[in-house]
Amino acid sequence: MAVHQFDGVIVGAGGAGLMAALQASKGAKIAVVSKLYPTRSHTGTAQGGIGAALGNLEKDSWEWHMFDTVKGSDYLADQDAVELMCREAVETVYELEHMGLPFSRTPEGKIAQRPFGGHTREFGKGPVRRACYAADRTGHMILQTLYQQCIKQGVTFFDEFHVVDLLISEGRTAGVVAVELATGELHTFHAKGVMFATGGSGRMFKITSNALTLTGDGMGILYRRGIPLQDMEFFQFHPTGIYKMGILITEAARGEGGILRNKAGERFMERYTPTLKDLAPRDMVSRAIHQEVLEGRGIDGKDFVHLDLTHLDADAIHKKLPDITDFVETYLGIDPTKQPIPVQPTAHYAMGGIPTDASARVVVDDKKTVMPGLYAAGECACVSVHGANRLGTNSLVDIIVFGRRGGKSLLEDVKRDPLPPLPADPEKQARERIARLMAEGGQRVSDIRTEMQARMTEKASVFRIAEGLTDVIGRLKQLRKRAESVRLTDRGKAYNAELMEAMELEYLLELAEATAAAALARQESRGAHYREDFPKRDDANWLKHSLVWRQPDGSPRLGTKPVTITRFEPKERKY
Amino acid sequence: MDVRFEILRFDPARDAKPHWEDYTVELEPTDRVLDGLEKIKGERDGSIGYRRSCAHGVCGSDAMKINGRNRLACKVLIRSVRQPIRIEPMMGFTVHKDLLVDMEPFFKKYRSIRPYLIEASERPDAERLQSPENREKFDDTTKCILCGACTTSCPSFWADPNYVGPAAIVQAHRFIFDSRDEGKEERLKILNEREGVWACRTVFNCVDACPRGIQVTRAIGEVKQALTRGKVD
């Protein structure tokens, strides 16, 4: 048994994990453990921008940013956390620039900014340029810059170590267990504090913008260890994924003037959100697209619409959206400056996740009780700053602001706390789980996964209804049963990706069920969660977060938790 | 349609040497080569080793040799390649399993050029200013995703594994031509060594291999020029 001792362990090397590592490793012995090489993390795919009220091109303020975020969240975000985020966004973006991030520039040499969905001036009067960007590879530049700084600071990495379990002893976090991919051996990381920054879970859906590796591991591991998950019913569907592939076309394409059109060529968003039109928040645009399709106005009568950039200056598009142009040319064989792009909503972002407070400490109930030594940040966490619907550019802000805050909390705590003892035989659960998966079964991982994804996309996405959700839950239970006896053809130890995928599938199945169950329970429509049978928001009964615990048989048990409201009272959302 | 693949398989725990294996799977012409690999792995043989994540050409995981040229499997469509599609690992690094190679020597080269902004001056309260023209000078090299396709297609690297390689030079270029960086001399000195930029013979394989369309040879040329002239612009 290989045991490593650290003050703190950070699981995940995307934007949130690396930002935390830069903070925490200043004063403590920290390991970053990641199943991917850090630079492969999905933060690197973020395109459009990071929101901060710098006011480089026009007047802006963090209060407007806060208002937009709260309104965008359909009033479900915790406003104290949103306030912190929008205030600190400004200094953290400057910090990124200081670290060397190559932002695009204004003619005066300042950080360039552009409009994005739902971001407005003066509390909703009209669009504002708030998204700070580096062409359409903002996330790539964030990930690269943070990794560069980690190299400079000598941060310790365990690359291609796949974490499979959380260790708890005497009610405290005591470390994690990971599989070293190159050898297949188990390693125990014994630590005073553990932060999860493992990203999203979009692979529970068929059409998604998420990487093949975004399988909700952190949420799944903690859920299995008795930690609840929050607001799982809120999953964002981005309106513009490439038809059938789900690859994202950034909202910046509309920020730069792109227009959505139905089969008649009509700019249909004018009918749905007359003020912001194509730049309305994502939940509304995705629903509008579905509505157009339902009413027979999809292109060729099919389930997609067009994103039209053909009226824009071709040079500007090549300059400002080079990657988008490249994707469209590579995968569709069309030139987006000459032909419209076929798009449909794509599963994009988990608003829900591991509940934390504003210092990224994990809270395990509705009374703000903290689990000692456990932290979460980034997409796997739910602070909650996005509530029922995240605004574009706010995830990158979230990972940077709360990654940094989490790193600081971790450092503060490990300096004070003693190292808890390891539980007896710490690798027992992981070992038994692997043995079970490697045992001879009859089910193919890919079959179960494909079916789960199809059902979730069909019945638990943009439009939801009780019968559909009940049906999905039933199917997922059957799939979970089937997943108990999988057949793995790879009998080797080194780089056994099939075994890793079997574990990832276990997380996805349980998270999908938690999502569907929470969606069935919430009898209202709010943000990204739209119930055809309950089309109105119901503040009297549902202005609250949901919590879900895993029961011993793997099925979910539901609860709720109050929402923090400070500055902005809930109002009807109109754009 | 049925699509034929030939994949070079090698598991050091079992095989004395690599061997080719054939697979035929049903795919759409618009599918990616990566979709083919996923299908083979999911339905035929779960033991095939390769890396992948984003599936759209931005994470740099799945560089491999496809019909003799270094490509990202997720950026090549079935309709654009000859069949059978022959897939091998990138050349020059130790093969761990099938298409999966040891990337540590690659990242070591990357780290050797000090790949981070070197700052001597105080940080201002807000952002440092940089004109759009100055920003443009290193725009191309900021696109690099560290996939390794360029370095492992380079004859100079095959001949001398210690050659720092095109990818590391691209990364160095990104800082050397950044007006905010204050470590240019240091970095240029490293690249001026025997295993540095002069080992480049301008074969252009790297430009063909780069999935991000980076003008790698031009970047290397600009670094050489900076060395010859003793200054950056």
Ligand SMILES: Cc1cc2nc3c(=O)[nH]c(=O)nc-3n(C[C@H](O)[C@H](O)[C@H](O)COP(=O)(O)OP(=O)(O)OC[C@H]3O[C@@H](n4cnc5c(N)ncnc54)[C@H](O)[C@@H]3O)c2cc1C
């Ligand atoms: C295509 C796309 C475009 C986007 N564009 C924008 C945008 O313009 N603006 C914006 O604000 N947001 C955007 N987002 C959202 C945003 O990019 C993500 O939410 C954010 O980057 C997530 O960062 P993270 O650090 O939480 O996780 P990630 O960057 O996903 O990193 C997760 C890390 O966890 C590790 N990991 C996972 N499981 C394990 C395990 N079991 N063991 C060990 N390690 C593990 C992985 O190796 C990885 O290092 C976009 C998202 C997508 C998909």
Ligand code: SF4
């Ligand atoms: S320069 Fe191009 S080929 Fe070389 S590592 Fe970077 S992205 Fe890959």
Ligand code: FES
């Ligand atoms: S899988 Fe990310 S580049 Fe191909």
